[in-house]
Amino acid sequence: MTDLAVTNRESLPGLDDVRDAAARIAAHVRVTPVLDSRELDARVGARLHFKCEHLQHGGAFKYRGASHAVWSLDDASAARGVVTHSSGNHGRAVALAAAKRGIPAHVVIPEGAVRSKVAAIEAAGARVYRCAPTQAAREAETERVRAGTGAQLVHPYADPRIIAGQGTVALELLRQVPSLDALLVPVGGGGLAAGCAVAARALRPGLRLYGAEPAGADDTARSLRAGERVTDVLPQTICDGLRATVGAPNFAILQAHGVKVLTVTDTQVLEAMRLLWSELRQVVEPSSATVLAVVMAYPEEFAGQDIGLVLTGGNVDLDDLPFA
């Protein structure tokens, strides 16, 4: 499965795929804790359950999908390694998962990526390639490396193995907090959002599903309004993990399962990021803080309910916090 444009419905992952992924990665991933804060609950008038994927190996949920993809390969394919393009957490996750399986990892990184994330990818043992910060340059360089090495492409989000792997977040959270009324996750390329939608909709048909998107990278919200993928949004946001354009299979899943995507400004994200520190005691990436920002910006959607919120990553530099 190296085709990025998987849109035919029968190839989209379902609950069984998410369950298979959970079984395959159980020995590798961490069961992350769920934290809450009376102070935050009082402030927003709802009960917030934060799924702490920033405490996952590699500091982000991405290790779930990457582990699933890497451990799904047969030995002969695996031996040729894996290749991906990523500005950060997915690249690190693929590098870590490949290192654990003992196979080569190649990561194409666009210029402008967060320095500490690039360093982490290199520290995990991956071979790094730089390219211009456009989607076209990323894909061209990735294809060049793939053709030259025979490595398997592990796309950051438009890949059923990745979607199923990320969906294990919802599987786990619904076991930890069965009482949820709504589930709210950040949306970038849509790997996590699609995987969680697949799992949650099948397990709990009445659960309300939400995505949080930066107003400066709102291609998914626009796509859902337009009824088709809008791919010409030029992202401008501090949420470096959410700048990707929603993938085709991801969009199809979000649309099919009625996921509602709400947007927040960078200012709202920074306020939420600071509150997550002062009240929840967790330092997370701007991308992670979008979910709390959405709850605060749209109280009418969430008041009085039990909300599951996924904190997706914690790879931010304490010496360079955007809100300090």
Added chain:
Amino acid sequence: MTDLAVTNRESLPGLDDVRDAAARIAAHVRVTPVLDSRELDARVGARLHFKCEHLQHGGAFKYRGASHAVWSLDDASAARGVVTHSSGNHGRAVALAAAKRGIPAHVVIPEGAVRSKVAAIEAAGARVYRCAPTQAAREAETERVRAGTGAQLVHPYADPRIIAGQGTVALELLRQVPSLDALLVPVGGGGLAAGCAVAARALRPGLRLYGAEPAGADDTARSLRAGERVTDVLPQTICDGLRATVGAPNFAILQAHGVKVLTVTDTQVLEAMRLLWSELRQVVEPSSATVLAVVMAYPEEFAGQDIGLVLTGGNVDLDDLPFA
């Protein structure tokens, strides 16, 4: 029980008291998660299980003992309120517990206390009194307030209710991680250390018990060597939560249960504090970091074992981190 000098053995708390405390506070305190890090484990050559009491209500384990003391009072005593002296976390915990029960709290705070901690005590609704930063001034002002108000004294550590309440940390951790070989907690006045020693020794007689103390406030290590309380140490350490002199009942318990206290320098504490951020993704107080610093400073004591380490508090200002 307002006498600070409880040293007769029959009044010292036992496992049953810790269990009673756990039952009494169950509805009020948070079951805190246990976190670990493959990177830290590899670095120290042991399996470290961090009990996250910095995620307790009020940001410190102190809420356990304070809740136990406050909810142990009969209604008539409770109505007159509670009084304590504290430079920070205990004062905040007493204020929060009293507010939850709806009774007055009076907190005597020595000059030089961390500003954000004083603000938190006031925000929790306590009446605050300032005094000189000496043990004598603290006790004199506390006695003055107690006599004037009829409030019950809730001593920060030399009180069987407090010791039993803090001991619930060990009770909970041993349930979460039954495989522990050793338990390591910071030692200030010794409330947590004594409570955990009581519970752990009774439940798991073979468990090795350790205390971590700053070299600049090593009165407990000296006391254990001398075989009697050494009370003339002038504390000089960044670990603001560990400057108190070990209490008389606390010392008696640590001595009786063979707790080994090891010391670390402030430099070692700062390095551990930074590692807890970069590898465990948790920002904690310097006092909390003493436990990791001890594991790193005394590898011969801990290599290859399962170690429980209590992170006691997280009330530090992100804008003013000592290691940044």
